[in-house]
Amino acid sequence: MCGIVAAAAQRDVAPILIAGLKALEYRGYDSAGIAIAEGDAIRRVRAKGKVREMEALYDADPLPGGTGIAHTRWATHGVPNETNAHPHVQGRVAIVHNGIIENYASLREELKARGRVFTSETDTEVMGALIDDLLSDGRSLREAVLAAVRQLEGAYAIAVLSLDEPGRVVGARRGCPLLVGIGIGENFLGSDAQALIKVTNRMMYLEEDDVVEITRESVQVFTLDGKPADRAAHESELSADAVERGEYRHYMQKEIFEQPRAVADTLEGRIGQHGVLPNIFGIDADPVLDRTKQIHIVACGTSYHAGMVAKYWIEELARLPVVVEVASEYRYRDVVVPEDTLFVAVSQSGETADTLAAMRESRRRGYLATFAICNVPESSVVRESDLRLMTRAGPEIGVASTKAFTTQLAAFALLALDLGRRRGLDHTRYLKLCKELQSLPRFIESALRIEPQIEELAEHFILKHNALFLGRGVQYPVALEGSLKLKEISYIHAEAYPAGELKHGPLALVDEDMPIVAVAPNGPLLDKLKSNLQEVRARGGELFVFADEHAEMDDTIEQGVMVRLESGGEFISPAVFTIPLQLLSYHVAVMRGTDVDQPRNLAKSVTVE
Incomplete structure (x- = not known):
């Protein structure tokens, strides 16, 4: 949550900082601000709302200077307003911060007792005051930051500048991502590579409890005890074009249509004519995989739904028991860990606070090993795991995940097939399923062609306030993901149920004003699902059925809105049937006039608990 950009350069950095913030708005957009150190003053511009609101104020009164910090906020401490917006200034120090400081209240009281006055409700301003207080003892900015972070409890990524040391920015991280961008005669800090890719592709990823000092000429990294540390620089594979919207109206639409390529990239070099590659x-x-007797999958949100699909696949193909946990609950539960259990962490960003903390907790609980499925190679989840599989989805800017989900499904499918092969899955069936998985990009491409039908169907939802999504078996998590997408970006209250659960309560909600969205592949549970849909029709419910082209439907069900598509086979159908649900949510949101890419109250990379 929240995005940080900082720079020390020979040129005016404000335009670079603002461009970086725009690339980071997926991390938060409640308020934004920049601060520039120039001469004997720190000048700043802050505004409630999105970066464009702050940019308009900057354009009216530009800030020259070669050293600056900037921030786009997802509110934690304090309501979204200009007063609580970052950067915060205390004395001769300006600071931006991502994360939550758990002991800020006690620190605030100590500092107030020493005469400090606070103007905001934030924990960030407390850190700024603490650092400024430590500077008064004759410390350098780096020494003051080191002394300050040793007193902090919680998670943070910070960037700090001081008028006492012009041309210098100090950053630090614990539990939240921060990286260095290395240029020629200029250096940068950012929450991720997307913020910096337009100015440099050389990146240095900081490790837990690192403190970094950048000037125009140098980058120095230190451990928490103040000792110098070596961190390797890497050439980022991200391109500037990858974070542009191009011909699409929204990033979400672009990312939906990138899925055939993204899934193909996930599978490339990992599966061949004779199966999953070694x-x-x-x-x-x-x-590890030969010894595994049970699997615990831990994730949040969309990644949790991918884990639920994986449970069906792994238990069927490998005959291994699988438990899927919400990461924020796992951390505080006394989990039973059977012998030889593999811990699988799933995260798009690899910095999701709850998932990362759960993975760290897993090491104490005696798992066989940790396994990461993730999109960001340099992320904390990947670096700290024993085994890993990168999804290769590329940058995902829209807050509502799309290609992250389908590429996670492709990654889990590879794992399920490999585990099945190790445990005696019939070889003929194994090869058939491998071939089916290889065809997944083609069937996603086919599903995208029905967008005109989906756009027409979406008109039925414009004035609705509620919706139910139904699925059976492995399609139940797909229904959950579809309902999440609709509520995230259209603000329509939506819930998902296994279709067989209708009669145990949810059927009471069904009337002519309640749209019912059902996923109906051509599988062994089709007849059961049709019976459930008949229950809906008998009570006047409005049916919207996404059905396999070969699925036979009863006449009464056909009277609803029916959309047919090629599923490609029972194994890959969860990924294929996800596509029309994503398109439905997208077009409903567009028609309702909501902010598709940046829905209210949300941010993408949730790096706070």
Whole structure:
């Protein structure tokens, strides 16, 4: 949550900082601000709302200067307004911050007792005051930041500048991402590579409890005890074009249509004519996977739904028991860990606070190993895991995940097939399913062609306030993901149920004003699902059925709105049937006039608990 950009350069940095904030708005957009150190003053511009609101104020009164920090906020401490917007200034220090400081209240009282006055409700301003207080003892800015972070409890990524040391920015991280962008005669800090890719593709990823000092000429990293540390620089594979919207109206629409390529990238070099290729999970994977007797999958939101699909696949193909946990609950539960249990963490960003904390907690609980499915190679989840599989989805700017979900499904499908092969899955069936998985990009492409039908269907939802999504078996998590997408971006209250649960309560909600969205692939549970849909029709419910082209439907169900598509086979159908649900949510949101890419109250990379 929240986005940080900072720069020390030979040129005016405000335009760079503002461009970086725009690339980071997916991380939060309640308020934004920049601060520039120039001469003997820190000048800043802050505004409630999106970066464009702050940019308009900046354009009216530009800030020259080669050293600056900037921030786009997702509110934690204090309501979204200009007063609580970052950067915060205390004395001769300006600071921006991502995360939550758990002991800020006691620190605030100590500082107030020493005469400090606070103007905001934030924990960030307390950190700024603490650092300024430590500077008064004759410390350098780096020494003051080191002394300050040793007193902090919680999670943070910060960037700090001081008028006492012009041309210098100090950053630090614990539990929240921060990286260095290395240029020629200029250096940068950012929450992720997307913020900096337009000015440099050389990145240095900071590790937990690192403190970094940048000037125009140098980058120095230190550990928490103040000792110098070596951190390797990498050439980012991200391109500037990858974070542009191009011909699409919204990033979400672009990312929906990128899914055939993204899934193909997930599978490339990992599956061939004779099945899943060796060593794709790491060279040390074989002993772990051969020994695994149970799997615990831990994730949040969309990634949790991907884990639920994986449970069906792994239990059927590998005959291994699988438990899927919401990460924020797992951390505080006394989990039973059977012998030889593999812990699987799933995260798009690899910095999701609850998932990362759960993975760290898993090490204390005696798991066989940790396995990460993630999109960001340099992320904390990936670096700290024993085994890993990168989804290769590329940057996802829209807050509502789309290609992250389908690429996670592709990654889980590879794992399920590999585990099945190790545990005696019939070889003929194994090869058939591998071939089916290889065809997934083509069937996603086919599903995208029905967008005109979906756009027409979406008109039925414009004035609705509620919706129910139904699925059976492995399609139940798909229904959950569809309902999440609709509520996230259209603000229509939506719930999902296994279709067989209708009669145990939800049927009471069904009337002519309640749209019922059902996923109906051509599988063994089709007849059961049709019976459930008949229950809906008998009570006047409005049916919207996404059905396999070969699925036979009763006449009464056909009287609802029916959309047919090629599923590509029962194994890959969850990923294929996800596509029309994404398109439905997107077009409903567009018609209702909501902010599709940046829905209210949300941010994408949730790096706070």
